[in-house]
Amino acid sequence: NAGVTQTPKFRVLKTGQSMTLLCAQDMNHEYMYWYRQDPGMGLRLIHYSVGEGTTAKGEVPDGYNVSRLKKQNFLLGLESAAPSQTSVYFCASMTVNRDNEQFFGPGTRLTVL
Amino acid sequence: LAKTTQPISMDSYEGQEVNITCSHNNIATNDYITWYQQFPSQGPRFIIQGYKTKVTNEVASLFIPADRKSSTLSLPRVSLSDTAVYYCLVGENRDDKIIFGKGTRLHILP
Numbered sequence: 001n002a003g004v005t006q007t008p009k010f011r012v013l014k015t016g017q018s019m020t021l022l023c024a025q026d027m028n029h030e031y032m033y034w035y036r037q038d039p040g041m042g043l044r045l046i047h048y049s050v051g052e053g054t055t056a057k058g059e060v061p062d063g064y065n066v067s068r069l070k071k072q073n074f075l076l077g078l079e080s081a082a083p084s085q086t087s088v089y090f091c092a093s094m095t096v097n098r099d100n101e102q103f104f105g106p107g108t109r110l111t112v113l
Numbered sequence: 114l115a116k117t118t119q120p121i122s123m124d125s126y127e128g129q130e131v132n133i134t135c136s137h138n139n140i141a142t143n144d145y146i147t148w149y150q151q152f153p154s155q156g157p158r159f160i161i162q163g164y165k166t167k168v169t170n171e172v173a174s175l176f177i178p179a180d181r182k183s184s185t186l187s188l189p190r191v192s193l194s195d196t197a198v199y200y201c202l203v204g205e206n207r208d209d210k211i212i213f214g215k216g217t218r219l220h221i222l223p
Contacts (some may be wrong), residue, residue, distance in 0.1 A: 004156075011173060035213070042200065043157065043213040059212065090156045100204065102149045104156025 004105035021076040023091030031094040032074035036087040081112045122218040132190045133202030149200040
């Protein structure tokens with residue numbers, strides 16, 4: 001099993017550009033999450049999903065949109081990137097059947113110039 | 114969601130036992146206490162979860178007093194590779210929305 005994978009690993013954008021980050025998991029998990037982590041800071045929840053076709057806002061949802069069209073995929077979109085969105089983005093998934101154990105991807109390092 | 118407070122940073126030496134305490138004064142009856150570990154340039158990794166008393170696994174022990182207003186993560190005989198950020202989280206089991214704080218930056222010295 002690959003676990004949780006994220007695409008791409010690195011990306012540089014110019015202000016105003018758009019992009020989509022892809023998260024995929026092969027563990028048949030129900031819940032999926034997108035976090036951002038700024039240097040020296042903890043993780044902040046952007047959006048999450050409790051199942052296919054459903055999404056919800058987290059702590060810092062502004063400037064981002066998400067979609068969960070398939071159970072195994074969770075997409076994070078930036079419609080018009082801003083320098084404040086420079087960060088490392090982590091995706092995670094979790095099953096409802098076992099504790100609060102989230103499985104994290106390797107992260108995407110995004111720089112917005 | 115219960116708020117947690119933990120030290121910003123800690124230093125220790127190889128071979129020592131390290132205890133990181135987390136305060137969660139407004140923990141609710143249905144809340145569990147969960148700890149994660151994050152190495153540099155990696156996503157967090159689940160370490161341990163408990164509800165009351167003591168839980169132990171191959172990585173750590175978690176001590177929870179009767180009032181559950183705090184908890185202590187204990188790492189036995191740490192090594193340099195235990196240098197990481199440790200997060201304490203409080204929430205209902207299988208909660209759909211888990212909030213991470215800033216964590217405790219643990220630095221192990223030789």
